[in-house]
Amino acid sequence: MEDIRVCPTHGFYRGENCACGYRGELILDKERVERLGRFISGVLRHFPDKFRLEVDENGWVSFEALARVVRRKYRWANQWLIKAMVYTDKKNRYELKNGRIRARYGHSIKVKLSDYPPAEEDVLYYGTGEEEAHRLLEIGIKPVNQTFVHLSASIEKSREVARLRTDEPIILEIDAKSARKNGVRIIKANKFIALAEEVPPEYIRLV
Numbered sequence: 292m293e294d295i296r297v298c299p300t301h302g303f304y305r306g307e308n309c310a311c312g313y314r315g316e317l318i319l320d321k322e323r324v325e326r327l328g329r330f331i332s333g334v335l336r337h338f339p340d341k342f343r344l345e346v347d348e349n350g351w352v353s354f355e356a357l358a359r360v361v362r363r364k365y366r367w368a369n370q371w372l373i374k375a376m377v378y379t380d381k382k383n384r385y386e387l388k389n390g391r392i393r394a395r396y397g398h399s400i401k402v403k404l405s406d407y408p409p410a411e412e413d414v415l416y417y418g419t420g421e422e423e424a425h426r427l428l429e430i431g432i433k434p435v436n437q438t439f440v441h442l443s444a445s446i447e448k449s450r451e452v453a454r455l456r457t458d459e460p461i462i463l464e465i466d467a468k469s470a471r472k473n474g475v476r477i478i479k480a481n482k483f484i485a486l487a488e489e490v491p492p493e494y495i496r497l498v
């Protein structure tokens with residue numbers, strides 16, 4: 292995690308220096324970035340009800356209402372700092388538009404995300420452990436703790452994700468083109484991640 296600073300010319304950025312070389316004023320140190328991010332993604336993905344936040348079927352929450360919830364927990368936070376965190380997030384976890392905010396992926400709450408475009412990739416990837424890989428080849432991939440199955444746009448990304456759970460990831464290749472053609476809904480969360488309600492086994496093979 293990096294500090295967030297603000298450049299008078301280019302706005303918020305993460306790290307020491309702005310791309311222009313200027314060292315802007317520190318507005319959020321890395322510890323606060325981490326705490327703020329963990330709390331906001333938790334609220335948007337898993338427990339909006341705990342704070343009586345109303346979420347629509349596409350995961351949208353009023354930005355003002357969220358900011359009030361955040362401020363009750365962290366007195367130092369405000370809308371400007373939340374925006375700084377959201378706009379500089381390198382994993383593109385959030386979307387902030389028309390006074391509303393949502394998580395782009397990672398939900399365990401029931402959302403439909405019916406306003407997402409279809410994923411463009413012909414091939415997507417899913418990394419997992421060896422034992423699990425063989426099971427998935429037989430039964431397909433279904434969400435476990437999350438609402439959607441998360442697929443990666445590149446082998447490298449899928450390996451990175453799988454390494455969090457296993458030392459030697461096995462990469463599965465998803466024939467997203469055929470799956471989509473046959474009515475499997477695969478949507479684009481951001482440029483690294485696609486989401487599917489499930490992936491039937493006929494579209495999965497070992498890399």
Ligand SMILES: [Zn+2]
Nearest residue numbers: 298301309311
């Ligand atoms: Zn700059």
